[in-house]
Amino acid sequence: MITFDSVSKTYDGNKAINAVSFEVGKGEMAFLTGPSGSGKTTLLRLVYREEVADHGRIVVAGWDLNKLDATSIPFLRRNVGVVFQDFKLLPDRTVRDNVELTLRIQGIPADEARERVANTLRLVGLRHKTDAYPPQLSGGEQQRVVIARAIIGNPAVLLADEPTGNLDPDTSRGIMDVFRTVHSRGGTILIATHDPDLYAHSGCRVFRLKEGVLLS
């Protein structure tokens, strides 16, 4: 579902990603780990075409990103749900409106969107916060809203960038339970984290990055 073939990305002469090759299969959950500045976020940004690789080939859900023109980028992104490290929620829209946004972008009618928002918020345990605004929520709750927004559009691939970065252990476990539920329903997930507790006993493959190079 995600294929990197000798991919490199350079910023101002510094190689953020250096000849990285790996594959994440359909329905697989995998982890990407490494210290801060190792290139995890850059690698994820390459997957949803926020960055363009200098060298190598990237294929995501059948989309060859080297051949992707500007008008196709939105359609790639509809197939890649992203849980951002900094949430990227709209603070002046309710939880419902934030989550619904993904569906409205895809042209889903209001009645169907309403039903799916209710189901997805129930899945992430936030049904009771539907009409709240992001600033009224805790960090863990905001993270769940972001996950709901990322998965509601049925993306082929779900990416998560440090999804438990600023959360306490209990909340982190709750967040990981949501990912496991999505995975159990067939979702392909790549989670970037530097927290070993998240992947230690997960039984999932772990890709280790150091200074832009994939170690294993």
Add this chain to the structure above:
Amino acid sequence: MPTQGAGYFVSRKGCFFPDMFLYHVRVALVNLARNAGINMLTVFSLAVGLSLIALTLLSVFSLKTAVREWTSGFGMVAYLEENLPEQDRHALSRQLEAESEIRSVVYVSPEDAMDELKRVLGDEMLQGIEENPLPASLKLSISHQDLDADRVRALAERLSTLQGVTEVEYGRKWLERMASAAHQFSLAGSALGLSLGIGIVFILSNTIKILFYRRAAEIDILKLLGATRGFIRAPFLIEGVFFGLLSGTVAAFCTLLARSWVVNVYGLSLQTPWTLSLTEPAIVLVGALLGLVGSFIALGRIRL
């Protein structure tokens, strides 16, 4: 073929245009309401511009109508050859009546001309004149629509070449001066209207650009979620139309008040080529159109 979703949720239906349009309208209205104070200032600035355009157009057309009315008695005189046979004179009259620009033809005999002269100057002034020196003539009145100085000059030149006509006289200078004044007023009105129209589009375009940049963070999020350029731009286009509609409505109300004031207080009549009561709805429509144009220009210059 790229994968279209993993399908671990409810299946999705296709796009439903009216539903999407209503969604964008709702987003646009919410966005406008968020900065209601500043947006109302923009609406009033645009309303002033639209009102000025409407009042300028009304003035130009009213003046043109007034000029036409003042010149309704305009005519020309075709002097006839001495001793022109009556039969030829009748033929000439019929020929002139057939001209599309000529409304009526009246024969003035030398005796009638002398009587008119006596009436104007008085008998004493003309004492001693034994033989009537005045020629017979045909008095022609010209239709309103053809009171263009160039056309009247061309008509006079053509008539003076007709057999039996010695000379054609008309108030050339007066007509040319009136025509020139009306033309210059029209030009000035058009230039003012055009400048104000451009100004309105400029203000609207800048307002939409400011709104766009103010929502840059939101637009970045929309892009990351897979929004197309059309989806991102749609609310801004609708906001532009709303700005136009609102300012058009305010301007229409102001114009209606001004119109009633001119008619009631000064007793002047405003006349336009269109039905006067259509002026206000037209202002609202023009406002909406300028709003759409302003938004298009603003969004066309922004790279997404």
